[in-house]
Amino acid sequence: MSSPSAPAARAPRRATRDLHEPIIGGVASGLARHLAVPVLWVRVAFVLTAVIGGMGIFFYAGLWLFLPAGDHFETAAPGLESATRGGRRPGRIRRLTDAGPVVALAALGLGLLFATEAVFGRGALIWPVAIAIAGIALLWRQADEAQRERWLDTTGRINVSRVILGDGGWASYARLAAGAGLIVVALLVFSLRSGSLSVALDVTFAALAGVAGLGLVMGPWIFRLASELTEERAERVRTQERADMAAHLHDSVLQTLALIQKNSDDAATVARLARSQERDLRAWLYSEESTDEATVASALRGVAAEVEDAHGVAVDVVTVGDRDLTEALRPAVAATREAVTNAAKHAGVSRVDVYAEITGEAVDVFVRDRGKGFDPDATPEDRYGVRHSIIDRMDRHGGTATIRSAVGEGTEVHLHLPRPADQEADEE
């Protein structure tokens, strides 16, 4: 909902491989997203060009090699990441719907393969080559899986066996063995076929193929190792920042606990301390929702946090949509602060709800409590800050403030601030 994915200075769009639900290497879906075409078209194109002359295979392999992995190091809030690592959240979801087209494409490709074979009678060459390609693909895919691991062992060094085998486990060993085995089989078939030629030719060819195979197998690892070191470094910086933050938070938790022990006979203070600490931790662990003045939603959350700390009530903020906080919108935030403070001070309840709808045309804020309520018509002019700081303020800036309240039924303040006309030219 609220957290705006504030796009920093527009970076050039780069194609990436889609690692969320890859079928082989995520190249097709990554490319489809980059080109904004249906992924099926891309897959059909790859299969067609693969069958006609094999270009598609090399093209795919090249892209697999050179496209960076998509959002590989994208990070979630630490609490969510930890829950994911601990298996306490659902993992990546495989799209079953993709299986259909893939099976169809595979059948089509196989059919075309047989057709070519039947027409040109080149069956002799196609099978060894196909087996070799399958082997290399398996190995590349394995390299890819391994790459998803952090590649670092506990000492922070790059661990070669982890690079090759990922987490280990029989599956990765089996894949590795299958890939290597397929290449060997392909070489064997090849040398048997060409047994009619001189032995020297055989040996040379086998050696060349071996070197080429090694290059193909090692290529992706070496290339990626180099290309992702920078990302790794950036990730390390982020981790360090996060560690600092964690230290700060733990410190503040300790302080809070000390304060709670000291005030353990004062229920209101304990509740306030607990609430404020809870808010800190929750924001950091799960939502990374800021409380600064960058956007309307975060400014409102900041207001709520201040009032919570000052008056010991819980203020729940729900926002829909968000925009940058401009000068023109500040009155709405200031009036919200007044309204929430009033509710905290006078309503006599422990909870205030704030709901904000922030659209392109207007900002609407509702501040609601279920407290004592009052009769707006009967309130003396001088006594309530409402008239001055809320209604007049909103009026001055072209908005409106509506107060609904009745004795015993709580109070709801509705603030409405349309976007000023001169603002519209500035944005978008």
Added chain:
Amino acid sequence: MSTETGTIGVVIVDDHAMFRRGVRAELEAAGAGVVRVLAEAADVDEAVAAIGEHRPDVVLLDVHLPGGGGAEVMRRATSPDTRYLALSVSDAAEDVIGTIRGGARGYVTKTITGPELVSAIRRVADGDAVFSPRLAGFVLDAFAGSIEVAAVDEDLDRLTEREREVMRLIARGYAYKEVAKELFISIKTVETHMSSVLRKLQLSSRHELTRWASDRRLL
């Protein structure tokens, strides 16, 4: 079946023993005669086994759970009449919406008070939906702007004006009764609207919802 005594049978699933104890104590205090705790479970496997054995009416389900999270429990459990109420400390949009799409009929945060929790359990047991203000906010956000294109959209993929009003009031912190009073409709009608929003949230393949969700990496 657990309803033989007229009470609502509940299984508490959470990996923190202290929290389970707290909820149990609260339910026994605030829900005496209404809610009966049948069992507790600390991870997905235990939960699936406990649900299979006790066939509870309602499962209080933590979103983050060893073994694949709360959604995994709903996927594997074999008790068709059991309903799920998600209870979480995480307010992350992807977790909330993901759990609802996994089959939960409601979502409340762990700071909910005992009586509120009992009434939420009763609603879920009756087949109604339970929306916290925050969940209502997510729904409005996810279905934002759909009214303008209402003419062409599938029914599942947009909220009606009435459903939107209900969601907005829930997000503003109104209780069901207050929503009904505000809109001059019956509580039953409010409940119908909520259930229909829940259904849309679970079934919609709405482009906007998909994109909104995948921005948060959940589909």
